[in-house]
Amino acid sequence: MSSIEIRDSKDYRDSKEIIDDKETRDVKGRYRKDLQVANVQRTNEKLKDEDACNRKKDVLKNHSPEELVSIFDNLGIKKFRAKQVYGWVMKNISDFDEMNNIPKTLRETLKDKFDIGNLKVLVKRSSKVDSSSKYLFELMDGETVESVAMEYEDRLTVCVSSQVGCKMGCSFCASTIGGLIRNLEPWEILDQVLKIQYDLNKRVSNIVMMGSGEPLDNYDNVLKFLKLANHKDGLNIGYRHFTISTCGVVPKIYKLADEKIPINLALSLHSPFDEERKDIMPIARAYSIEENITACKYFVSVTNRRVTFEYSLIDGVNSSDKHAEALARLLRGILCHVNIIPINSVKESGYKRPSKGYIYRFKDRLTKLGINATIRESMGSDIEGACGQLRRSMTNK
Ligand code: SF4
Numbered sequence: 001m002s003s004i005e006i007r008d009s010k011d012y013r014d015s016k017e018i019i020d021d022k023e024t025r026d027v028k029g030r031y032r033k034d035l036q037v038a039n040v041q042r043t044n045e046k047l048k049d050e051d052a053c054n055r056k057k058d059v060l061k062n063h064s065p066e067e068l069v070s071i072f073d074n075l076g077i078k079k080f081r082a083k084q085v086y087g088w089v090m091k092n093i094s095d096f097d098e099m100n101n102i103p104k105t106l107r108e109t110l111k112d113k114f115d116i117g118n119l120k121v122l123v124k125r126s127s128k129v130d131s132s133s134k135y136l137f138e139l140m141d142g143e144t145v146e147s148v149a150m151e152y153e154d155r156l157t158v159c160v161s162s163q164v165g166c167k168m169g170c171s172f173c174a175s176t177i178g179g180l181i182r183n184l185e186p187w188e189i190l191d192q193v194l195k196i197q198y199d200l201n202k203r204v205s206n207i208v209m210m211g212s213g214e215p216l217d218n219y220d221n222v223l224k225f226l227k228l229a230n231h232k233d234g235l236n237i238g239y240r241h242f243t244i245s246t247c248g249v250v251p252k253i254y255k256l257a258d259e260k261i262p263i264n265l266a267l268s269l270h271s272p273f274d275e276e277r278k279d280i281m282p283i284a285r286a287y288s289i290e291e292n293i294t295a296c297k298y299f300v301s302v303t304n305r306r307v308t309f310e311y312s313l314i315d316g317v318n319s320s321d322k323h324a325e326a327l328a329r330l331l332r333g334i335l336c337h338v339n340i341i342p343i344n345s346v347k348e349s350g351y352k353r354p355s356k357g358y359i360y361r362f363k364d365r366l367t368k369l370g371i372n373a374t375i376r377e378s379m380g381s382d383i384e385g386a387c388g389q390l391r392r393s394m395t396n397k
Pocket of ligand 1: 166167168169170173174175176211212213214246247
């Protein structure tokens with residue numbers, strides 16, 4: 001046990017009551033001195049930490065080429081270098097010395113002022129039952145996030161995380177079990193896409209924000225990520241190929257609509273009944289289904305994009321005919337589509353996947369009532385493909 005621990009321990013507090021001779025007074029004096037020294041040390045360490053935080057390097061991948069031009073200009077670096085450096089960064093380099101058309105002295109300046117911004121692949125698992133792969137990435141501060149790549153013949157869709165953990169508390173979701181740790185920076189979302197594109201040697205065509213985190217709870221960083229990934233000199237992914245999924249942060253749905261960016265919106269609905277939805281998703285206590293539907297209609301009217309309603313089908317919870325009929329009534333007349341997602345069971349929540357018969361019955365009921373619906377199998381059931389499962393299984397080890 002260290003001296004600091006002794007000072008803070010109950011043993012020491014108790015012993016103070018019986019100390020009255022010279023020797024013990026000396027001991028008390030030494031403890032007091034120790035305490036002062038420890039306090040000074042703590043303060044110094046704190047200052048050092050704060051200093052380190054203040055000196056945190058800017059990350060190149062967090063910037064568009066236009067922003068880099070202006071940053072380089074302010075540093076007295078020729079503007080054309082910004083375009084060269086941006087080109088290297090988007091080539092997924094890991095070291096400044098790979099920039100072989102940049103003079104050594106400038107490379108040293110860049111090393112001093114910037115980080116390139118690279119996530120590390122900690123785990124990659126490829127499914128044996130479908131064409132998905134799951135990645136667990138380590139961030140620069142040691143936190144981890146996961147992403148899923150889904151390969152089809154003509155496209156590669158990547159599902160990215162927007163936060164480490166999540167505070168939304170949806171009861172069927174593994175990402176929320178440890179709460180929200182922190183928001184991801186734009187480059188940390190971008191690099192999930194870049195790393196997968198390079199690993200699979202295939203151009204990413206579609207991005208869905210359905211990994212860990214509520215994207216609209218990290219609004220500014222997500223918006224910047226969209227702009228970075230859309231940039232013609234970067235990944236150049238058209239806005240129509242992005243989907244943002246929200247659990248229903250209603251004010252942010254209006255804000256997103258007003259950005260007038262033609263991306264796709266997906267709303268996690270999961271029940272047509274407010275009371276039930278409140279049990280599954282705590283955010284439903286803040287915003288009713290009606291408020292969500294009105295916001296979605298606004299989004300459609302401004303962007304002219306169809307809204308997808310995500311419906312995680314949970315055995316014995318939201319999978320009955322009564323649910324299908326109420327859902328059809330709710331969505332009638334909206335430019336929309338329902339994605340029925342039979343859940344991958346999450347051990348901690350105790351939820352189970354419905355039988356195949358129930359899944360198809362639910363879909364047929366919706367279709368007969370005039371609602372466009374498809375069953376979307378959660379990919380990667382053999383690689384802990386559901387949001388947050390891999391990260392939890394790794395951090396629980
Ligand atoms: S489903 Fe999405 S919003 Fe809900 S807890 Fe999980 S990550 Fe968060």
